[in-house]
Amino acid sequence: MSIFFGWVLPYIVIILFLIGIVVRVLNWVHIPVPFKLTVFPSPKTTSGAVADVAKETVGFRSLWRGKKGFWFMAWLFHISLAFLIVGHFFGIVFLGQQFTIFGVSGEKSMELSVFFGTYAGAALLLALVLLTIRRVISAKVRFVTSLSDYIVLVLLLGIALSGMYMRLFDEISYGVVKDYVVGLLTLHPIAPPDHLGFMTHFTLIQLLLLYFPYSKLMHTCGIFISRWLITRPHERQVIIK
Amino acid sequence: MREQVLIPYVAKDIDHMHLNVVPEQHRPQAALEILGQMLKYKRSLKLYLDVCTHCGACADQCHSYLGTEDPYNMPVARVDLVRKVYDKYFAPGPSFLKKWNGAKDIDQETIDLWYKYFHQCNQCRRCAVFCPKGIDTAEVTIAIRELLAHLGLATKFHAGITKNMRDTGNNMGTPLPALLDGIEFLEEELKEETGLDIPIPVDIEGAEVLFNPSSSDLFTNTDGFMAVAKLFYKAGVSWTLSSKIMETANFGLFFHEPTMREHNMRLMNAGKELRVQRIVAGECGHGWRTWRMFSDTINGPLPFPVIHLFEEMLEHYKKGRIQFDKSKNPEVVTYHDPCNYARGGDLIEQPRELLRACVQNFVEMEPTAQYSYCCGGGSGLLMDEAMELRMALGKPKAESVRKTQAKILCAPCAICKAQLPAVMAHHKVDVEVKGLSDLMGRALIL
Numbered sequence: 001m002s003i004f005f006g007w008v009l010p011y012i013v014i015i016l017f018l019i020g021i022v023v024r025v026l027n028w029v030h031i032p033v034p035f036k037l038t039v040f041p042s043p044k045t046t047s048g049a050v051a052d053v054a055k056e057t058v059g060f061r062s063l064w065r066g067k068k069g070f071w072f073m074a075w076l077f078h079i080s081l082a083f084l085i086v087g088h089f090f091g092i093v094f095l096g097q098q099f100t101i102f103g104v105s106g107e108k109s110m111e112l113s114v115f116f117g118t119y120a121g122a123a124l125l126l127a128l129v130l131l132t133i134r135r136v137i138s139a140k141v142r143f144v145t146s147l148s149d150y151i152v153l154v155l156l157l158g159i160a161l162s163g164m165y166m167r168l169f170d171e172i173s174y175g176v177v178k179d180y181v182v183g184l185l186t187l188h189p190i191a192p193p194d195h196l197g198f199m200t201h202f203t204l205i206q207l208l209l210l211y212f213p214y215s216k217l218m219h220t221c222g223i224f225i226s227r228w229l230i231t232r233p234h235e236r237q238v239i240i241k
Numbered sequence: 242m243r244e245q246v247l248i249p250y251v252a253k254d255i256d257h258m259h260l261n262v263v264p265e266q267h268r269p270q271a272a273l274e275i276l277g278q279m280l281k282y283k284r285s286l287k288l289y290l291d292v293c294t295h296c297g298a299c300a301d302q303c304h305s306y307l308g309t310e311d312p313y314n315m316p317v318a319r320v321d322l323v324r325k326v327y328d329k330y331f332a333p334g335p336s337f338l339k340k341w342n343g344a345k346d347i348d349q350e351t352i353d354l355w356y357k358y359f360h361q362c363n364q365c366r367r368c369a370v371f372c373p374k375g376i377d378t379a380e381v382t383i384a385i386r387e388l389l390a391h392l393g394l395a396t397k398f399h400a401g402i403t404k405n406m407r408d409t410g411n412n413m414g415t416p417l418p419a420l421l422d423g424i425e426f427l428e429e430e431l432k433e434e435t436g437l438d439i440p441i442p443v444d445i446e447g448a449e450v451l452f453n454p455s456s457s458d459l460f461t462n463t464d465g466f467m468a469v470a471k472l473f474y475k476a477g478v479s480w481t482l483s484s485k486i487m488e489t490a491n492f493g494l495f496f497h498e499p500t501m502r503e504h505n506m507r508l509m510n511a512g513k514e515l516r517v518q519r520i521v522a523g524e525c526g527h528g529w530r531t532w533r534m535f536s537d538t539i540n541g542p543l544p545f546p547v548i549h550l551f552e553e554m555l556e557h558y559k560k561g562r563i564q565f566d567k568s569k570n571p572e573v574v575t576y577h578d579p580c581n582y583a584r585g586g587d588l589i590e591q592p593r594e595l596l597r598a599c600v601q602n603f604v605e606m607e608p609t610a611q612y613s614y615c616c617g618g619g620s621g622l623l624m625d626e627a628m629e630l631r632m633a634l635g636k637p638k639a640e641s642v643r644k645t646q647a648k649i650l651c652a653p654c655a656i657c658k659a660q661l662p663a664v665m666a667h668h669k670v671d672v673e674v675k676g677l678s679d680l681m682g683r684a685l686i687l
Contacts, residue, residue, distance in 0.1 A: 024333065031284035036534050037377060039369050040587040041611060062373045066298050074296065141297040143312045144321055146343035149295050214334035219374055222292035227375040229285055234534070234587065
């Protein structure tokens, strides 16, 4: 069983995930856009429009214009998730020593790594709980909720909870994870860590990635294309000489 | 027949758009074929069906939902009516995953729901301003109305207007002799009012400007139209109307792209034939969007720019060719941003600059500019049989206007001008609706 989860599944998942999202993005960009659909006021130049899309995807300005409470939940969720993905990468690659580059001691770097990871994880969990509560108690949102919306929330909650569980109650050393992941990436897989918390965390992430190309999670790629449609700069016609 | 109970009424006569009525039992299948075709040439449609996360941020921003309180009028729920069918037949992935997404079969009831709810969307695009993915429900509404038209389910009102347009070159269906008569009468009125010979020229080859008014301005809002004649006269610009087309509204945009293209081409050809230096569009919101945003795609590159009356007049005002006497407009005036000026056509500051120049008391309403609510008549929802719906759709706008305590509501769009007086009366807001041309005309120093 652990061979399947630890050795075989990760390769299947990553291949299906990558092919899935690439195919879907190519599908989108191959469809023509006959008319300019800019929503005004819009930037006048291409670089302005790129900056606009960037600001939107980092700051969620559209949501800020609406209800601030919901903006906070959505923004906290995405920003802490982004923070965690980056943190996982550096934490595992440098085994918690990534902050030594700023001149702190190795011990201090590890402390910082743990500190940021813990608080970002807690923020993610908080945001997820708030978003779930909103989806369940708001009659309006419930009306448009489908099963997949709950499934995505449950998967994400499971990932966040298992991550926090490891951090708080059943820590796994960065080194063990690094050895395992490097093994997978270099096509010399070693046995997965015999660690319930980690395997739960790892398997849930794989399930999420499997579901990714067929779900609303594709908005992570689509947002850049869909926002570009309404942000595209539109030249003003020359008026009168 | 089921169609008799649908609001708005279904058109019987759609031959002029080369559309046929698909028999009821074949409609679901035909609808799928058309949807499949559209998904291949409308990136916006496919993206919008794919990237929504059901977050619901659009719900509280849609005047249609706020006014009717019908949950299907939340933009997300409206598009979900299509998204469920899309998920079933067109989305990638194994069918059990599609079921999780809420995939649903298409049947006659689905098509009825499409007809009902895509005629309760004004294509105002306010949702696109508040949606983090920038989903513009108007794009979906336009596509689905076109799909319905291909099934034979265009509305009676829209089909009638496009027929008028095709036959006479204006939406009112007024034949040319009557138009020319009306224009002559207005010239006499101008003479009586000002004592000056202010012309309203038609078909003058080589004129500087081809002005394209809303046909309703020629008969129901004549003050605004005469004001335009005065403004051109004072600015010293040679201008002309075209007998081929006196209509700046373009109902094809709402539900039938070929009609929209044909209408656009008609104006551009008129401009080329008259060898004008620029085309100036009159007061009409969605028409402006089609001229500004779509002309180049359809007819480009064009030998002349297509600009708006406000851009033209603002230029003359800044150059000092026209002056205004503000004291002629002493009342408190507020400005309603037609959706297709502000969000759709990049006209936000220009009308305000003109307003500040020609009225004494200008107050902004809240929300305003690109956040402004639709009047509730957008996308041509002006049919009498839909009056109850129209009043509900106009409710958020009525409340915005009420709070300003203005006496004059400046709404420079033919559809808004037709819709807002009824809405304001229904919601008991004591205000007079006027175009910006009217106000400029009153204040113009001749």
